[in-house]
Amino acid sequence: xxxxxxxxxxxxxxxxGLAILGGVIALIVLGGIAxxxxxxxxxxxxxxxxxxxxxxxxxxxxxxxxxxxxxxxGGIGLIQFKPWAxxxxxxxxxxxxxxxxxxxxxxxxxLWALLNSETERMFSSQTLPLMPRV
Numbered sequence: 001x002x003x004x005x006x007x008x009x010x011x012x013x014x015x016x017g018l019a020i021l022g023g024v025i026a027l028i029v030l031g032g033i034a035x036x037x038x039x040x041x042x043x044x045x046x047x048x049x050x051x052x053x054x055x056x057x058x059x060x061x062x063x064x065x066x067x068x069x070x071x072x073x074g075g076i077g078l079i080q081f082k083p084w085a086x087x088x089x090x091x092x093x094x095x096x097x098x099x100x101x102x103x104x105x106x107x108x109x110x111l112w113a114l115l116n117s118e119t120e121r122m123f124s125s126q127t128l129p130l131m132p133r134v
Contacts, residue, residue, distance in 0.1 A: 001122060002081075004113040009078035011106055012089060016071025023064025030057025083123045090114050 030053050038050035071092055077085025093110030096103035113119060 001113065001116060001118045004109075005081070005119060005122070006079055008089060008093075008106075008110050008113055009075040009085075012071040012075035012078065012092065012110075015103070015106065016068040016073075016075065019064050019068030020072070023061040023068070026064070027057045027061040030054065030060070081123065086114055086119070086123045 034050045034052075034054035034057070037046055037053065041047050041050070070088060074085050074088035074092060078089050089110055093107040093114065096107035096110065098104075099107070
């Protein structure tokens with residue numbers, strides 16, 4: 001089960017990182033468009049559109065950061081077998097069930113592995129499990 005826990009942690013780090021990366025890309029693209037529109041403004045509408053585009057990019061970035069950061073933090077904690085991370089990832093796995101198709105698969109896998117009695121004992125004993133050599 002320790003291998004499953006590490007895999008779930010890595011997957012949550014990857015998916016959280018992708019969400020944050022998407023937010024950064026949206027911020028860069030919309031901020032760049034706002035800069036171009038603001039510097040080549042020919043009418044009063046252009047001056048109104050530039051801050052709106054930049055603001056939308058900022059909002060998208062903040063939303064993606066809010067959605068992705070708990071997965072990254074929880075995944076790092078899960079790899080280190082922290083008891084609080086198990087609870088965080090269980091909650092995120094329930095929320096992932098609504099993210100079709102990849103999130104649903106991750107949510108089912110996470111719930112299956114983290115709600116297992118062996119995993120629960122592993123996190124309650126506060127000892128790091130021995131990883132089998134492959």
